[in-house]
Amino acid sequence: MDITRLTIAPLLIIAALLLTTETSAQPAAPAPGPAGPINLTAILEKGGQFTTFIHLLNITQVGSQVNIQVNSSSEGMTVFAPTDNAFQNLKPGTLNKLSADEQVKLILYHVSPKFYSLDDLLSVSNPVRTQASGRDNGVYGLNFTGQANQVNVSTGYVETRVSNPLRQQRPLAVYVVDMVLLPGEMFGEHKLSPVAPAPKSPSSGVSDDSNSTKKAAASPADKSGSCERKVGLGFVLGLVFLCLKFLF
Template sequence: MASHFLSSQFFLLLTIILHCTTTTVAQSLAPAPGPPGPTNITKILEKAGQFTTLLRLFDITKVGDQINTQLNNSKQGMTVFAPTDNAFSSLSAGTLNSLSDQQKDELVQFHVIPTFISMSQFQTVSNPLRTQAGDSAPYKFPLDITTSGNQVNLTTGVVSTTVANAIYTDGSLAVYQVDKVLLPMSLFGPPAPATAPAPESGKDKKEGGDDGGQSPSGSANSSDAVDLRGELHGLMVGVIAFIAVFCL
């Protein structure tokens, strides 16, 4: 009986050892997880959903590829304001179709900032914020950001909106949902006021004085003509008097 008990215990111990060994070997043979792939803005927006129009513009303008390239070759990071499909639907009919390829590129670039900005960092940004569209001067591509508590407000000079939520952030890329398309002044704002004419130079004023001086000169010439006529009249009177005396 004791021998049978020992055999059973030995068999159980052997089974446990074999199981542990098999598990350890299996774990050692399993491939180690690879490093995460490069950041891809397109995949992020596809996973989030409701950004079909923005993705189409990314593809048309190649801005999506540009963002991915910059993200994986620069340490500055990037920030993207992503308008939803509803935001694009609220635009006037034909708005996007009326834009040239260059204008579409400028519109999309206006939604991209070439640095990473966290929600808390919005409180310290300097306005106007420079986007990848370029010139942030008035009537060009100015973007102003203000905060009120945890709310982030965006103003382009044409539209104002707020950041709805953070779709993605990893310390390198931040993607924020906005419920309005950010319309830049350069494309959708009123025309810039006409430039005031330049003041007259000293030379122009001098030339103007010379022109004005012609009038006195003309008056002098007119006076000379009157004197000449007076002299001729006197001469004629003298001649007539001489003839009258001679004939008598």
């Protein structure tokens, strides 16, 4: 019998048992923790070209509303994010002319209270409600058209392409748009704040013509009265001279 083999065999068995014990003693890898709440601002900041939109989301507090609703709603939400170039292409003073309430409504118009994938937008029933629609489905809606991978959105005042999804996973979809979505109800023919017509001046041309006409109509009578007064004065003077002649 080989003594070397008898010596090595127990050693190998002992080494295997030690390795097994050491492996089982190692702690298991921790399970991944739950994902944090969805933050719209963080998604836009990662995109890198939405400074103006982020600013408007903050000052109108629409961003906070979206974060709360998207983390608690089963319907999800869809956001259409205009780029900084989209805001720069607006006519100067466009945003400054809006009241605080109108600015809020404009930003709410870029948010739909339901999750839509690009495929959903191709087959959706128009118009699609936005957060600006409130309970009335007939106003402040968006209309979507297109085919294949191209989707266009129309407000009734502007139309642009929906592209580059920053996020397309329930419960939130965020799409890039190259134009600010200006609602027709606010910027079209039927504006929220129409300019009131200037009041007519009391000294307008119509009034002057009317006064002139009245003066012109009254002038013949004035002339007639003046002539009658002159004739009466001449008759009286004639009688006075006639009486003086007989006296002297």
